[in-house]
Amino acid sequence: MTPTPVDIPTLLEISPQGGIEGRSRRYEKFLGDMDGVYRDEHAWQDAVGERGTDDLVYWVDDHRYQEGPGALIVGTSTLLPGRYGEEFAVTRGHLHAVADRAELYYCLSGRGVMLLETLDGQTSAIELTPGQAVDVPGHWIHRSVNVGDEPFVTLFCYAADAGQDYGVIAEAGGMKNLVIADGDGWALAPNPDHTGYRAD
Numbered sequence: 684m685t686p687t688p689v690d691i692p693t694l695l696e697i698s699p700q701g702g703i704e705g706r707s708r709r710y711e712k713f714l715g716d717m718d719g720v721y722r723d724e725h726a727w728q729d730a731v732g733e734r735g736t737d738d739l740v741y742w743v744d745d746h747r748y749q750e751g752p753g754a755l756i757v758g759t760s761t762l763l764p765g766r767y768g769e770e771f772a773v774t775r776g777h778l779h780a781v782a783d784r785a786e787l788y789y790c791l792s793g794r795g796v797m798l799l800e801t802l803d804g805q806t807s808a809i810e811l812t813p814g815q816a817v818d819v820p821g822h823w824i825h826r827s828v829n830v831g832d833e834p835f836v837t838l839f840c841y842a843a844d845a846g847q848d849y850g851v852i853a854e855a856g857g858m859k860n861l862v863i864a865d866g867d868g869w870a871l872a873p874n875p876d877h878t879g880y881r882a883d
C-alpha cells in the first residue's frame with residue numbers, strides 16, 4: 684500500500700505589524716486597484732490625485748503547503764488607515780468560492796471592524812482590537828475595515844480550497860452596509876447603491 688504523502692510542519696514567525704517569516708507569498712493592493720470599491724468616487728479620485736495609483740493600501744502574507752482539501756492557509760493582512768469621504772479604508776471583500784468555507788481572523792494590532800453579510804440579507808459588524816478574534820462561518824461575505832489611525836493587522840486562517848469570489852460585491856453595487864466615521868468612532872450606514880445580492 685502506498686503511504687499517504689505528508690506535508691512538512693513549518694515554523695512561522697508572525698510579526699504583530701503584519702508579515703510572516705517563512706511565507707509562501709505576499710500580495711499587495713494599491714490605491715489604483717480600489718477603483719469602484721468606495722461609494723464616494725470623487726473622494727477616491729482626489730486620493731489618487733494626491734497619492735497616485737501606486738500608493739500601497741493593504742498587503743497580505745500567507746503560508747500554504749498545498750491547495751488540496753484539508754489543508755489550511757495561514758496569513759496576515761495589514762490594512763493601512765484611511766478615509767474616502769465618510770467611509771473608512773476597506774479591503775475588497777469576498778465570499779469564498781466554495782461558499783461554506785469558514786475563516787478565523789485574530790487581531791494582532793490596530794482597530795478594525797469585520798463587516799459581514801449573507802446573500803439572503805443578514806448583516807453583522809464586529810469590532811476587533813488586539814487579542815480579539817472573529818470566527819467567520821461559511822456563507823458570509825467578509826471585508827476588513829480600518830476604523831483606527833494605525834495599520835489594522837489580523838492573523839487569518841482558512842481552508843486552502845476555499846478560493847475567493849470578488850464579483851459578488853461588485854455585482855450588487857457594493858455591500859449592503861458602509862462603515863463610516865461617526866464622531867471619534869464608527870457607525871454603519873445603509874449603502875443606497877446596494878441592489879441586493881444574487882440568489883445563492
Ligand SMILES: O=P(O)(O)OC[C@H]1O[C@H](O)[C@H](O)[C@@H](O)[C@@H]1O
Nearest residue numbers: 743760774775776777839841847
Ligand atoms: O482578498 P481581499 O478581499 O482583497 O482581502 C485580502 C485578504 O483578506 C483575508 O485576509 C483573506 O484571508 C485573504 O485570503 C485575502 O486575500
Ligand SMILES: [Fe+2]
Nearest residue numbers: 779786825841
Ligand atoms: Fe476569506
